[in-house]
Amino acid sequence: MKRDVTITINGVEHRGNIPIRMLLVDFIRDVAGLTGTHVGCTFEGQCGACTIHLDGEAVKSCLLLAVQCDGKDLTTVEGLGREDALHVLQEEFHRHHALQCGYCTSGMLMNAAEFIKERPDADDDEIRRALVGNICRCTGYTNIVKAISAAAKRSASVWRSADT
Amino acid sequence: MYPSAIQNYEAPDSLDGAMAAIAKFGDDAHFIAGGQSLMQAIKSRIIQPQTLIDLQNVQELRTLETAQGVTIGAMVRYRDIAGNAGLDGRLGALRDAASHVGDRQVRNRGTIGGSLCWNFVSACMPTVTLALDPRLTLGSESRGRREVGIDDFLGEPMETDRQEDELLISIFFPQLEGRHGSAYGKWSLLTDGLPVIGVCASVSLDEGNICKSARISVGGLETGPVRFERAEEALVGVAYDDAKSHEGAISIAAEEAEILDDVTGDEEFRRQLIRSVGLKSIVTAFERAAAAGGGQ
Numbered sequence: 001m002k003r004d005v006t007i008t009i010n011g012v013e014h015r016g017n018i019p020i021r022m023l024l025v026d027f028i029r030d031v032a033g034l035t036g037t038h039v040g041c042t043f044e045g046q047c048g049a050c051t052i053h054l055d056g057e058a059v060k061s062c063l064l065l066a067v068q069c070d071g072k073d074l075t076t077v078e079g080l081g082r083e084d085a086l087h088v089l090q091e092e093f094h095r096h097h098a099l100q101c102g103y104c105t106s107g108m109l110m111n112a113a114e115f116i117k118e119r120p121d122a123d124d125d126e127i128r129r130a131l132v133g134n135i136c137r138c139t140g141y142t143n144i145v146k147a148i149s150a151a152a153k154r155s156a157s158v159w160r161s162a163d164t
Numbered sequence: 165m166y167p168s169a170i171q172n173y174e175a176p177d178s179l180d181g182a183m184a185a186i187a188k189f190g191d192d193a194h195f196i197a198g199g200q201s202l203m204q205a206i207k208s209r210i211i212q213p214q215t216l217i218d219l220q221n222v223q224e225l226r227t228l229e230t231a232q233g234v235t236i237g238a239m240v241r242y243r244d245i246a247g248n249a250g251l252d253g254r255l256g257a258l259r260d261a262a263s264h265v266g267d268r269q270v271r272n273r274g275t276i277g278g279s280l281c282w283n284f285v286s287a288c289m290p291t292v293t294l295a296l297d298p299r300l301t302l303g304s305e306s307r308g309r310r311e312v313g314i315d316d317f318l319g320e321p322m323e324t325d326r327q328e329d330e331l332l333i334s335i336f337f338p339q340l341e342g343r344h345g346s347a348y349g350k351w352s353l354l355t356d357g358l359p360v361i362g363v364c365a366s367v368s369l370d371e372g373n374i375c376k377s378a379r380i381s382v383g384g385l386e387t388g389p390v391r392f393e394r395a396e397e398a399l400v401g402v403a404y405d406d407a408k409s410h411e412g413a414i415s416i417a418a419e420e421a422e423i424l425d426d427v428t429g430d431e432e433f434r435r436q437l438i439r440s441v442g443l444k445s446i447v448t449a450f451e452r453a454a455a456a457g458g459g460q
Contacts, residue, residue: 001169001170001171003173019169019170020169020170020171020172020173020216021166021167021168021169021170023166023167023207042165044204045200045203045204045270048267048269051269057243057272058268058269058272059269059272059273060269060270062203062207063199063200063203063204063273064199064203064273065167065170065173065203065216067173068175068196068199068218068220111268111269114268115268128355129355129356130268132266132267132268132354132355132356133266133267133268133269133270134267
């Protein structure tokens with residue numbers, strides 16, 4: 001029924017003796033106490049508010065059990081940037097007013113952070129398609145797309161020079 | 165929504181370990197692959213497994229080999245298929261489908277084997293593989309390995325030929341002589357969503373660019389994916405660029421399909437979708453075959 005797990009989140013090890021049925025998103029919020037990862041739909045796995053990085057890839061933490069991530073390395077929105085050095089996406093979301101209530105924002109950021117690394121030259125249509133798994137219900141997507149596009153352009157040159 | 169209590173969680177790291185685990189825990193156990201469909205069913209308690217056997221650590225299930233035909237491990241993800249440039253021409257439909265399943269997060273976890281074993285009524289992978297005609301390898305601790313063709317593997321929606329103690333190991337597309345092409349397209353209510361109608365076409369050409377054989381499957385029907393043999397036969401002998409004959413062939417499928425109205429599309433609309441989506445798949449499959457070299 002219960003298992004001991006050790007899950008590294010944003011570089012910090014979190015241990016727990018947890019029920020097998022505990023969802024990863026609940027481990028992140030209730031055991032690790034990191035509430036930036038949100039629960040929107042809770043069931044269908046469609047809203048994307050719980051998106052985190054598992055081994056560097058964007059996944060929905062409501063579609064995983066915490067026991068499946070024993071020994072794994074996660075990043076949540078709290079680990080994306082620092083207060084004194086925001087991630088380029090966080091800066092551009094701020095600059096473009098890409099949020100209103102903010103509920104979907106952490107999932108948007110985590111999905112987009114992986115996407116713009118893969119596709120720094122993505123056009124607006126490709127960005128919109130990349131956001132299919134993240135639902136926003138207040139601002140609409142226009143400013144979110146603008147913010148992601150701006151962040152992709154800013155970071156492209158940095159990553160290109162880092163790759164060579 | 166929350167899963168009901170789960171008694172055991174196993175994460176074997178080998179094929180033998182996975183088959184031993186399902187043999188040991190029996191009827192109350194369930195394999196979990198990418199979990200992108202299964203977790204929804206578990207959370208809504210449609211399924212209440214006592215034991216979950218997680219396949220994520222079985223490396224043998226994650227390999228994709230392109231020598232001597234193409235062998236895709238059951239745990240190969242949509243992401244890996246979509247990004248594999250070696251899957252072109254004959255297997256182009258696999259990438260067409262894998263690139264547009266669900267969303268980025270789902271494609272980062274969801275697997276081809278999980279989708280085939282789940283065999284959801286309108287899912288893309290059953291429709292695509294039905295047209296591409298692979299052979300599937302299954303294994304169990306007590307009976308060893310066996311091979312089964314895709315026509316026999318896929319049953320009614322949510323049913324397959326996989327027995328309860330069996331593991332789907334790999335999907336094998338044999339090496340074929342000659343020139344082949346395939347394509348898949350769908351129309352969904354939401355971008356990259358489950359198809360209202362999805363059509364896969366797979367064709368083989370002779371030296372003169374004339375069709376030697378074809379397979380056409382349609383998904384989104386109540387029965388699950390279906391092949392239309394009269395439509396396939398209608399393509400044989402047809403030139404790769406004979407648009408009128410391509411249209412005639414897909415019209416046979418559109419007329420023969422058993423279609424029930426539902427909220428996502430009435431009968432007439434769905435027949436039109438089979439024609440329009442299907443024609444595009446056929447034309448693209450022929451173009452890919454014509455562009456392909458021999459012996460793929």
